Amino acid sequence: MTEPGKPPRREGASSAASGSNRRTAGGTPPKSARRRARELALQGLYQWLLAREDAGAIHAHLTETPGFEKADHEHLDALLHGAIRAADELDAQIEPHLDRRIxxxxxxxHAVLMLATFELLRMPEIPYRVVLNEAVEIAKSFGGPEGFRYxxxxxxxxxxxxxPLEFPQAG
Incomplete structure (x- = not known):
């Protein structure tokens, strides 16, 4: 059962590697603090998209989420509050690349696209491939069966x- 205001998590969804070879009891690699921050930010942004609740109230609710203590809190704050503040700008960056209305x-x-676009715009120190990989893995965990491809x-x-400078030049 999903808690109100949180996106459903798909059964059997993969966990992403944190760069460590350690495995959890279930055999999956442990999550990095950044991955946890992104997942929590997704949950918060999902809640904001549905109810337009105050970002501070959403953040306070997220502090009660299991695993919160293992998240990169600075990254979570930057993602959640930054994406909400820049929502119109992010949607303007995303919409031209959609095959439907936002x-x-x-x-x-929508939340995954907003978070990743925020990282691409405001966090140039994170390589675009990392941003895309994280977004796809989170979409696999929380989205529909084919949503990650989209x-x-x-x-x-x-x-x-x-x-554009991070993309290999076609030759």
Whole structure:
């Protein structure tokens, strides 16, 4: 059962590697603090997209989420508050690359696209490939069965526009 205001998590969804070879009891690699921050930011942004609740209240609710203590709190704050403040700008960056109106996106896909676009715009120290990989893995965990493919395709175009110097030159 999903808590109100949180996106559903798909059964059997993969966990992402944190760069460590350690495994959890279930055999999956442990999550990095940044991954946890991104997942919590997704949950908060999902809640904001559905209810337009105050960012501070959403953040306070997230502090009660299991695993909060293991998240990169600075990254979570930057993502959640930054994406909410820049929502119109982020949507303007995303929308030209969609095959539908932004209002027709699922809230999970919309939130993932907003968070990744925020990282691409405001966090140039994070390589675009890391941003895209994290977004795709989170979309696999929280989104519909094929949503991650859509997220990947859209973000590939957004990243090419926002970070052209990171893309290999066609020759």
């Amino acid at each position: 209002a027709e996106l699922s809230p999970v896909e 997220v990947n395709a859209v973000l590939d175009r957004v990243a090419a526009r926002l970070r």
